[in-house]
Amino acid sequence: MNDTATLIEARPPQQARGRERFERILHAAEKQLLARGISDFSIPELASKLGYTRTSVYHFFPTPYAILNELTRRHLLTIEQQVEKLSKSIEGKRWQQVIEEVSNLVADYYNAHPVAGILILGSVASHESHRAMHLTIVHLGKHVENLMELIGVSLPSHEPDAKALTVELGTACLRLSYFLHGKITDAYRQECTNAMIGYLNRFIESKG
Incomplete structure (x- = not known):
């Protein structure tokens, strides 16, 4: 090291x-x-x-x-754990509903933990915390991929990374809301859901 x-x-x-x-x-x-x-x-x-x-x-x-990165790491880990827990209770739900629940969960977390918004949505503390955020996006993308597989849709494994892009698109909506309003508003929360569902629908349509 x-x-x-x-x-x-x-x-x-x-x-x-x-x-x-x-x-x-x-x-x-x-x-x-x-x-x-x-x-x-x-x-x-x-x-x-x-x-x-x-x-x-x-x-x-x-x-x-070192302090900022440790706080960032902890918040990202908590978000990932909450999404993982939610993904285990999706039986009987439409995939769009689950995506909406994920959007709401993440938005609620940022609103309830303002420091997470400062560190993750407002300004990445350093290259290392940026890397931690990237890894979390990849991990959250895995949950998206697993969800799609449950409905018989396999996301492409080649570039661009569809599962990571899904999470990035949703995060971009939350980041803009934070920049403009200092919190996640209902309108941008909905756009987060819409962005992810809209992107994933491409693969549903191509399957059909």
Whole structure:
């Protein structure tokens, strides 16, 4: 692992006392992001608010990006887990309804967790967090692919990546809503659903 990668990755502690401090830092970081945004995010200010030395924060998070990336990773993982859970309860539902439920789930998550919107929809923290988001899009795309297979439609495996594009199109609608309104509005939530269903319909039609 090179030095640059080390500087943008958190160093999770093994001992209980360290884990408690690790989580307190992340909790305080979310509060600071809500109050100040990414551009004014500061480890010295974070340490001061917590009553920690800067060194004690840097021990776990070598740079601000290490904190932002860890928060991004956690939010993306939670979204993926929620979508996976939803995909296991699709029996008897029309595939369009399931896509709508996925859209609503993700939109609700961003609205309920403003920091997730800041980090993922507003501004990608770094190359590493961008990579994490890309991997999550690929994973969510797998759920889309599995859903389509249940109705007898196989998405093409060659480029362009249809399953990843489906998720990207929906995410683009959510990102624009966040940029314009600071949240996911009902109109853009619906457009997220429409964009994904519209794109997937191409493959339904070609099958028929």
